Amino acid sequence: xxxxxxxxxxxxxxxxSGMGGMRTAGDLVARMQISRSMKIKEAKEYVANKLxxxxxxxxxxxxxxxxxxxxxxxxxxxxxGGARGIEAKLRIAELLGIEIxxxxxxxxxxx
Amino acid sequence: MQKIYTRMGDGSGVELSESELKRDLEEGTKDAAERAKVSxxxxxxxxxxxDVYSDPARFVGVDHGNEVIFSYDNGxxxxxxxxxxxxxxxxxxAQVYEKFLGADILDLGQIDYSFKPVKAIATFEQQALxxxxxxxxxxxxxxxxxxxxxxxxxxxxxxxxxxxxxxxxIAEARAAQEEMMEHAVRDMVYVGSAMYESGAxxxxxxxxxxxxxxxxxxxxxxxxxxxxxxxxxxMMVGMAGEFVLGMHGEVTYDGVRLAGLYxxxxxxxxxxxxxxxxxxxxxxxxxxxxAWNAARAITFVKACVEVSHIPVHANMGxxxxxIPMADCPPVDAVSRASKAMVEITRLDxx
Numbered sequence: 113x114x115x116x117x118x119x120x121x122x123x124x125x126x127x128x129s130g131m132g133g134m135r136t137a138g139d140l141v142a143r144m145q146i147s148r149s150m151k152i153k154e155a156k157e158y159v160a161n162k163l164x165x166x167x168x169x170x171x172x173x174x175x176x177x178x179x180x181x182x183x184x185x186x187x188x189x190x191x192x193g194g195a196r197g198i199e200a201k202l203r204i205a206e207l208l209g210i211e212i213x214x215x216x217x218x219x220x221x222x223x
Numbered sequence: 224m225q226k227i228y229t230r231m232g233d234g235s236g237v238e239l240s241e242s243e244l245k246r247d248l249e250e251g252t253k254d255a256a257e258r259a260k261v262s263x264x265x266x267x268x269x270x271x272x273x274d275v276y277s278d279p280a281r282f283v284g285v286d287h288g289n290e291v292i293f294s295y296d297n298g299x300x301x302x303x304x305x306x307x308x309x310x311x312x313x314x315x316x317a318q319v320y321e322k323f324l325g326a327d328i329l330d331l332g333q334i335d336y337s338f339k340p341v342k343a344i345a346t347f348e349q350q351a352l353x354x355x356x357x358x359x360x361x362x363x364x365x366x367x368x369x370x371x372x373x374x375x376x377x378x379x380x381x382x383x384x385x386x387x388x389x390x391x392x393i394a395e396a397r398a399a400q401e402e403m404m405e406h407a408v409r410d411m412v413y414v415g416s417a418m419y420e421s422g423a424x425x426x427x428x429x430x431x432x433x434x435x436x437x438x439x440x441x442x443x444x445x446x447x448x449x450x451x452x453x454x455x456x457x458m459m460v461g462m463a464g465e466f467v468l469g470m471h472g473e474v475t476y477d478g479v480r481l482a483g484l485y486x487x488x489x490x491x492x493x494x495x496x497x498x499x500x501x502x503x504x505x506x507x508x509x510x511x512x513x514a515w516n517a518a519r520a521i522t523f524v525k526a527c528v529e530v531s532h533i534p535v536h537a538n539m540g541x542x543x544x545x546i547p548m549a550d551c552p553p554v555d556a557v558s559r560a561s562k563a564m565v566e567i568t569r570l571d572x573x
Binding site: 113117118119120121122123124125126127128129130131132133134135136138139141142143145146147149150151152155167168171185186188196197198200201204211212213214217218 | 282283284285287288289290291292293294295296301320321322324325326327328356357358359360361362363419421422423424425455456457499500531532533534536538539540541546549550551552553554557558561562564565569570571572573
């Protein structure tokens with residue numbers, strides 16, 4: 113997506129056709145696209161399988177909000193003691209079975 | 224007969240009859256099919272588009288299950304300098320995109336959003352990126368444009384092809400472009416390496432081909448080098464327009480002449496070079512209706528998706544792929560283009 117008024121562009125686009133990032137499993141599906149060049153159908157099925165829920169539910173903010181909290185993989189409104197940022201990404205790498213560049217670098221730093 | 228309220232490509236409202244809307248859709252797809260030598264949309268697809276564009280609802284959306292991934296370019300300074308003058312630091316804006324705007328993939332970049340100026344301040348950008356990666360969860364790219372125009376005199380070291388061409392100095396203009404490409408490839412590899420070493424998930428090459436075929440070639444070569452250096456590095460290629468301008472006219476990649484390529488041919492070369500995500504761009508015609516523009520853009524993008532082996536994220540920012548060319552694009556027009564593009568082309572993201 114490109115330049116534009118966030119209200120007329122980003123909000124409208126995301127509301128019309130977006131997964132919603134951390135509100136759902138959008139970031140997890142995106143990770144499969146960028147780490148393995150998976151097309152959307154394959155990426156969604158991969159993530160749904162890893163999460164043990166249906167493909168439709170991975171785009172549901174209520175289902176995913178609870179699941180993200182249970183799995184401690186980062187939520188829009190972080191709970192006390194919950195994983196944030198790089199901590200959440202450490203868990204996401206393990207959950208999806210993928211390499212995340214900044215996670216690898218973080219691990220190297222804290223060895 | 225009841226009129227249908229829709230929009231022109233500049234966002235202004237217009238009322239069309241049913242037959243006028245149908246004619247616009249048919250002419251839009253025909254224009255794209257003839258230019259790119261691809262199949263026009265089917266009668267069923269045109270009927271679907273008619274339903275979307277004649278729907279009286281202010282806002283429309285995809286069916287449950289058809290949601291796609293959203294990546295961004297120019298996503299970390301849009302509020303501050305570009306538009307609203309809200310004094311947000313780039314990392315803060317990335318966090319706003321992550322938490323408030325539902326971004327699936329974030330993008331960090333600097334105000335000029337070109338590789339050349341980033342080279343001089345790469346360490347500061349790396350510092351911002353490293354901090355951003357600690358505090359965000361969704362994937363993060365570093366983004367910039369090849370912008371080969373920035374390498375011409377008086378701002379850059381190379382003769383300006385745009386001054387040489389009108390003088391009939393074709394060979395000199397081509398030589399200048401080839402020199403620009405060498406500089407640009409070095410800068411893209413330098414910046415890309417720095418950002419990947421700092422932890423970025425990948426690099427976003429934005430507005431590729433803006434300076435023509437040599438701009439596209441420079442990007443493909445940079446991707447090739449970076450992919451050899453960092454096999455796991457994700458690389459997103461977002462184009463500048465629907466076909467590659469032949470400013471040089473003779474350059475090739477993998478034996479294919481770059482000038483005049485449409486999205487379904489562009490993506491094959493991007494894949495060959497090592498791109499991870501491809502973003503076709505189809506410019507809007509402000510004198511035509513949004514329906515005409517959407518039918519035309521969807522025809523190009525559908526052909527691109529059909530031959531793709533990597534995810535396709537269409538560029539649907541202001542003035543592209545059926546989105547009006549206006550500072551505040553009306554949500555009725557954006558939501559219609561968004562839904563129609565996703566559900567007809569079955570692409571992977573926007």
